[in-house]
Amino acid sequence: MSELQLMTECYVVPTPAGAYYAISSRHHDPARQLLFSLMSKPKSRYLTLKKLQKLSNITVEQDALSLLHRSQKLGWLQGFDDKQSLPKERLEEVIPPLLAALSGSGKALLADEEGFYLATHGFAHETAEEVSALSADLASLHQRHNGLLQNNLSMASSAWAVVNAGGDSELGFWPLYIGEQRFSLVISGLPVLNQPAFVELVWFLSERYKQ
Numbered sequence: 001m002s003e004l005q006l007m008t009e010c011y012v013v014p015t016p017a018g019a020y021y022a023i024s025s026r027h028h029d030p031a032r033q034l035l036f037s038l039m040s041k042p043k044s045r046y047l048t049l050k051k052l053q054k055l056s057n058i059t060v061e062q063d064a065l066s067l068l069h070r071s072q073k074l075g076w077l078q079g080f081d082d083k084q085s086l087p088k089e090r091l092e093e094v095i096p097p098l099l100a101a102l103s104g105s106g107k108a109l110l111a112d113e114e115g116f117y118l119a120t121h122g123f124a125h126e127t128a129e130e131v132s133a134l135s136a137d138l139a140s141l142h143q144r145h146n147g148l149l150q151n152n153l154s155m156a157s158s159a160w161a162v163v164n165a166g167g168d169s170e171l172g173f174w175p176l177y178i179g180e181q182r183f184s185l186v187i188s189g190l191p192v193l194n195q196p197a198f199v200e201l202v203w204f205l206s207e208r209y210k211q
Contacts, residue, residue, distance in 0.1 A: 004065035006052065010079035011044040016194045018076030019202040023176040024157070030067050033057055035076065036179075043086040066182030079151035086204055094204055095119035101197035110201075111135045111184040122188070135173050135184035142175075176202065178209045 014035050015024060022035035037055035039043055045051060049061060058064040071077050087094050091144040099108035100121040107122030115136030120128040138160045150156070172191055176183040183205065 004062060004069055006047075006049045006065060006068070008079065009046065009048050010081060011083050011170050012047040012077055012079050013038055013044045013084055013203070014168055014199060015075055015078045016196070016198045018071065018072070018078075019199045020193065021074075021076060022206075023178060023202055026177045026182075030056055031071055031076070034067060034071065034208055037211075040202040042086040042088075042207055044080065046083075047079075063085060071209075076174075084201070086207060091204070091208065095201065096121040098197045098201045098204075099185075101195065102185070102192055102201070103187045105188050107188035109186045111186060113139070113182045113184075118183070123191060130185070131186055136187055138173050139175060139182065139184065176205065178202075178205050181209050 017037075019037050022039070024030050025032075034052075034056040045055065047055075049064070052068055053059060053061065053064045056064050056067055058067060068077070095110055096119050098112060099119060102105045102108050103122070105122065107130050109117045109120035109123055109131060111117045111132035113136065115133040117128045117132040123131065142158050142160065146158075159172060161172040164170050169187075169191060171187065172187045172199045174185040174187070174191075174193075176185055185201075
């Protein structure tokens with residue numbers, strides 16, 4: 001392979017697919033290192049070769065460029081001419097509108113590892129409490145059977161769902177692994193994750209709860 005070069009310097013943030021890959025597992029690899037590094041500050045990073053090496057923690061230029069090339073081919077990164085920024089409001093103000101955008105029914109919540117909800121949209125308070133507790137139970141269930149699901153059945157996903165007769169999700173539970181923390185994104189109805197609101201949610205949590 002001929003030597004790679006960084007052809008364009010621009011402000012870079014993960015795509016929805018890149019944000020999903022970043023939070024989908026606790027397993028640490030260079031790609032997740034780069035994706036989370038790009039979301040560790042409230043403003044997007046202007047990517048130069050030196051900045052790429054620092055963010056990915058890769059000292060060899062060609063290795064860092066190979067990681068960038070692979071991430072681009074997988075559709076995990078997007079570039080902008082202008083700096084992108086997170087909103088400055090508090091978590092309680094920022095998260096609910098993002099949750100609403102991620103659900104076809106407008107009903108979603110974000111719960112912590114202990115089963116308490118941090119933010120919700122569309123769910124009544126009592127229902128949000130019970131659904132959040134259920135998310136913690138499902139996480140524990142998944143952990144107990146992780147060997148079967150990952151090794152024997154080769155299922156990479158750790159998301160769970162209650163489905164209807166057609167196999168469509170009526171209530172889905174997606175783990176979000178941010179550093180040492182695990183959150184649960186719970187969505188009622190059709191999930192709509194392939195959009196900027198999902199990137200903003202993951203970016204906001206990554207910047208707030210970074211290691």
